[in-house]
Amino acid sequence: MWGEGFSLNIALCVSVPQGFRQSKGLSLLLVNSRINRNKHTRIFMEMQGNGSPTTSNQSTINIPHVLTVAGSDSGAGAGIQADLKACAARGVYCSTVITAVTAQNTVGVQGVNVVPEDFVAEQMKSVLSDMHVDVVKTGMLPSIGIVKILHQHLREYPVRALVVDPVMVSTSGDVLAGPSVLAGFREDLLPMADIITPNLKEASALLDGVKIKTVSDMRSAAKLLHDMGVRNVLVKGGDLPDSLDAVDIFFDGEHLYELRSSRIKTRNTHGTGCTLASCIAAELAKGASMLEAVKVAKCFVETALDYSKEIFIGNGPQGPFDHLMKLKSNAHNSGRQVRFNPSDLFLYAVTDSGMNRRWGHSISDAVKAAVQGGATIVQLREKDIDTRDFVEAAKSCLQICRAHGVPLLINDRIDVALACDADGVHIGQSDMPAHTARALLGPEKIIGVSCKTPEQAEQAWIAGADYIGCGGVYPTNTKANNLTVGLDGLKTVCLASKLPVVAIGGIKVSNARPVMEIGVPNLKGVAVVSAIFDSECVLTETRKLHAVLTEATAAVK
Numbered sequence: 413m414w415g416e417g418f419s420l421n422i423a424l425c426v427s428v429p430q431g432f433r434q435s436k437g438l439s440l441l442l443v444n445s446r447i448n449r450n451k452h453t454r455i456f457m458e459m460q461g462n463g464s465p466t467t468s469n470q471s472t473i474n475i476p477h478v479l480t481v482a483g484s485d486s487g488a489g490a491g492i493q494a495d496l497k498a499c500a501a502r503g504v505y506c507s508t509v510i511t512a513v514t515a516q517n518t519v520g521v522q523g524v525n526v527v528p529e530d531f532v533a534e535q536m537k538s539v540l541s542d543m544h545v546d547v548v549k550t551g552m553l554p555s556i557g558i559v560k561i562l563h564q565h566l567r568e569y570p571v572r573a574l575v576v577d578p579v580m581v582s583t584s585g586d587v588l589a590g591p592s593v594l595a596g597f598r599e600d601l602l603p604m605a606d607i608i609t610p611n612l613k614e615a616s617a618l619l620d621g622v623k624i625k626t627v628s629d630m631r632s633a634a635k636l637l638h639d640m641g642v643r644n645v646l647v648k649g650g651d652l653p654d655s656l657d658a659v660d661i662f663f664d665g666e667h668l669y670e671l672r673s674s675r676i677k678t679r680n681t682h683g684t685g686c687t688l689a690s691c692i693a694a695e696l697a698k699g700a701s702m703l704e705a706v707k708v709a710k711c712f713v714e715t716a717l718d719y720s721k722e723i724f725i726g727n728g729p730q731g732p733f734d735h736l737m738k739l740k741s742n743a744h745n746s747g748r749q750v751r752f753n754p755s756d757l758f759l760y761a762v763t764d765s766g767m768n769r770r771w772g773h774s775i776s777d778a779v780k781a782a783v784q785g786g787a788t789i790v791q792l793r794e795k796d797i798d799t800r801d802f803v804e805a806a807k808s809c810l811q812i813c814r815a816h817g818v819p820l821l822i823n824d825r826i827d828v829a830l831a832c833d834a835d836g837v838h839i840g841q842s843d844m845p846a847h848t849a850r851a852l853l854g855p856e857k858i859i860g861v862s863c864k865t866p867e868q869a870e871q872a873w874i875a876g877a878d879y880i881g882c883g884g885v886y887p888t889n890t891k892a893n894n895l896t897v898g899l900d901g902l903k904t905v906c907l908a909s910k911l912p913v914v915a916i917g918g919i920k921v922s923n924a925r926p927v928m929e930i931g932v933p934n935l936k937g938v939a940v941v942s943a944i945f946d947s948e949c950v951l952t953e954t955r956k957l958h959a960v961l962t963e964a965t966a967a968v969k
């Protein structure tokens with residue numbers, strides 16, 4: 413099925429590929445700001461209707477595709493906007509048929525403009541006649557006519573699964589689909605649907621007003637809805653009174669599952685229903701079984717709610733949450749650099765667990781002293797620590813660094829950097845390739861790469877690094893078997909590098925000055941381990957080094 417109608421081609425090429433046919437299908441040039449800085453390296457994605465290859469060096473990747481048929485929410489917490497974000501977060505392509513445009517915010521729904529039925533039909537035809545859609549997910553279907561149009565199109569263009577979120581009333585209590593639509597659901601959609609995901613009110617409406625107040629009522633409702641022809645039913649118990657847990661009932665026609673999780677206390681629940689249904693659709697599109705899809709979707713929504721519980725958007729009673737789980741970290745990053753600033757490399761403190769142990773310093777105490785003494789960037793280089801302890805230590809150091817507006821990078825461990833949302837990583841020539849680290853960390857994180865030669869510096873730039881570390885400048889005992897490049901080697905790399913450079917290796921108060929005096933503008937500072945951490949008073953040693961660097965820089969200017 414995958415190889416048939418729809419394909420996405422990704423080519424990593426040295427120049428515009430010969431056979432790249434602009435006219436055939438929709439072509440997207442992915443502009444990754446970092447990759448794109450190198451005009452020779454570009455990623456082309458070509459989506460085409462016939463799946464035929466365009467060039468010999470392109471490989472074809474088929475991506476799972478969900479079509480959402482739903483209403484637009486101007487506040488972007490629910491509806492089409494939530495569906496797009498949910499699918500993006502779950503790594504699935506999402507096309508859209510808009511059934512209604514709502515004027516909506518965190519207070520409620522101020523207006524609804526239903527899209528004319530023939531135009532809903534036109535959108536459906538545009539998508540389904542051209543693209544290979546795996547799963548259709550429905551949200552707001554404001555008229556029986558629109559339900560009928562959907563039904564007809566799904567008969568003409570069958571898809572692998574249909575997920576029906578029977579949206580009738582918004583979370584603010586506003587009616588989004590009248591009673592006439594209920595007949596459409598019952599007659600046309602439910603018998604076609606692979607899953608329906610009503611909340612208590614919607615389940616009750618579909619069942620002619622039957623009362624659903626307990627988990628036992630939910631179980632009965634799931635069975636009754638199943639009797640109406642839908643293959644799987646998920647009755648959502650979010651509105652269940654007096655429940656500490658979030659309880660949903662899943663029925664597949666044979667087994668009833670009680671899916672429980674702890675209720676997350678947050679005002680930011682607007683759009684959870686749309687998101688849950690879209691996630692189910694996304695997981696089904698990826699090939700999951702129905703129960704797997706439901707469990708993953710529930711887990712995703714809970715995680716996103718938990719992650720977003722403190723964000724505040726809009727002034728109404730019910731706010732949206734953050735599908736991509738990025739907003740909270742930004743909100744907490746009061747002192748964080750949004751973009752990398754090369755002048756941060758001025759006094760670069762690199763930790764060493766052995767040294768801290770010898771002097772009886774915890775990692776966070778040592779980092780605090782370094783930052784108070786004037787370190788402008790910190791790297792946690794913890795080679796012999798349990799991952800769990802590393803993540804914990806990194807989190808506390810992050811708080812310290814953020815309070816001072818100092819970026820915190822993690823040495824070698826991209827996983828640790830991701831786990832604690834550090835500002836970036838420093839990696840060497842035998843660590844994870846920089847372009848892979850960039851793909852994992854995204855465009856905003858700082859990536860430094862160790863380079864001893866102009867060629868390595870060039871590669872680091874191509875791969876999307878932000879700076880390079882060059883050394884050892886002087887011999888050092890801190891890193892075993894490290895080749896010393898000397899001041900000349902440093903100068904050669906600085907002259908060749910398109911990226912800012914920090915010098916490292918054996919640098920201390922007594923020899924820092926000649927390093928800063930090599931006279932190449934893109935040498936921005938020095939990185940040190942023993943000069944500050946192999947001492948009883950990290951604060952004092954850092955201050956001394958800061959003073960030397962400041963003097964040397966003033967002299968060079």
Ligand SMILES: Cc1ncc(COP(=O)(O)OP(=O)(O)O)c(N)n1
Pocket residue numbers: 760762791793823824838839840841842843860861862880881882891914916939
């Ligand atoms: C700023 C800076 N420059 C170079 C290095 C060395 O990194 P790497 O080559 O990966 O060696 P290890 O530090 O991992 O032993 C660095 N850590 N920081």
Ligand SMILES: Cc1ncsc1CCOP(=O)(O)O
Pocket residue numbers: 883884885887888889890891894916917918919939940941942943
């Ligand atoms: C990590 C590293 N990479 C090149 S030299 C070096 C060690 C730097 O430590 P010190 O500042 O104590 O010489």
Ligand SMILES: [Mg+2]
Pocket residue numbers: 823824838839840843
């Ligand atoms: Mg390394």
